[in-house]
Amino acid sequence: MPGVDVITPKPITELRSWVETLSGQKVARCYQCGKCTAGCPVAYVMDPTPRQVMRALQLGLEDELLRSSTMWICFYCMTCAARCPREIDITKVMEALRLVSAQRKATPAQKDFKLFHNLFISNLNRFGRIYELGLGLTYNLLGKHPLSKAELIPGMLARGKLSFIPHRVKNTDRIRDIFNRIKAFEKQGKP
Numbered sequence: 001m002p003g004v005d006v007i008t009p010k011p012i013t014e015l016r017s018w019v020e021t022l023s024g025q026k027v028a029r030c031y032q033c034g035k036c037t038a039g040c041p042v043a044y045v046m047d048p049t050p051r052q053v054m055r056a057l058q059l060g061l062e063d064e065l066l067r068s069s070t071m072w073i074c075f076y077c078m079t080c081a082a083r084c085p086r087e088i089d090i091t092k093v094m095e096a097l098r099l100v101s102a103q104r105k106a107t108p109a110q111k112d113f114k115l116f117h118n119l120f121i122s123n124l125n126r127f128g129r130i131y132e133l134g135l136g137l138t139y140n141l142l143g144k145h146p147l148s149k150a151e152l153i154p155g156m157l158a159r160g161k162l163s164f165i166p167h168r169v170k171n172t173d174r175i176r177d178i179f180n181r182i183k184a185f186e187k188q189g190k191p
Helices: 014-023 035-039 050-059 062-066 079-083 090-103 111-127 132-142 150-158 172-188
Strands: none
Touching: 014 050, 014 062, 014 090, 035 050, 035 079, 050 062, 050 090, 062 090, 079 090, 111 132, 111 172
C-alpha cells in the first residue's frame, strides 16, 4: 500500500541494551497499558509520550528516540513509576536515555529543551538553587530570543518573584559533591 510506513521490529539494539543496563529496567516488561502517559503532567508536550518511548525501545527506533525532546522534558516526578502495573521505573529509563543522548551528542528536534536543561543544571550546581532571573536571561540570550517574555519581568520583580542577586544555599559544597559524583558515574558507563 503506498504511503503506509511499516515498522519492522529489531532484536535488542545497542541503545536498548545500554538503557536497560544503565536504568536496571527491563523494557520488554511493558505491555503498553498507557497508565504512565495518563498520569504524566507533561505528556501533552512530549514527542513521544512515555508509553511511546517504551514501545520505541522495544521496536528499536533509536534515531526517533534520540532526536526527541521527551527525555529533556521529563520532570522525574515518578508518577509514571508509581502507576506502572509492571513496576517499571520509567524515570530511570528517561534518565538513561538522557545520558546516552548526551554521550552521543544527539541534538533533539527542539534544541531549546536541551539548552534549558543544561542551563538549569548548571544554575543548580553553581548556586545550590535556581537563580530565576539569571537562568531566564542566559536562556534567552543563548537561545537567540533575547526579549522573549521580557514583558513579564517588571511584574515579577514588583511582586518579589525575581531577585537581581542570586540567593545561595549555605552548603553548596555538598551539592557540588553530588554533581562531581554524577560526572564520575557518567564517565564509567560509555554508551
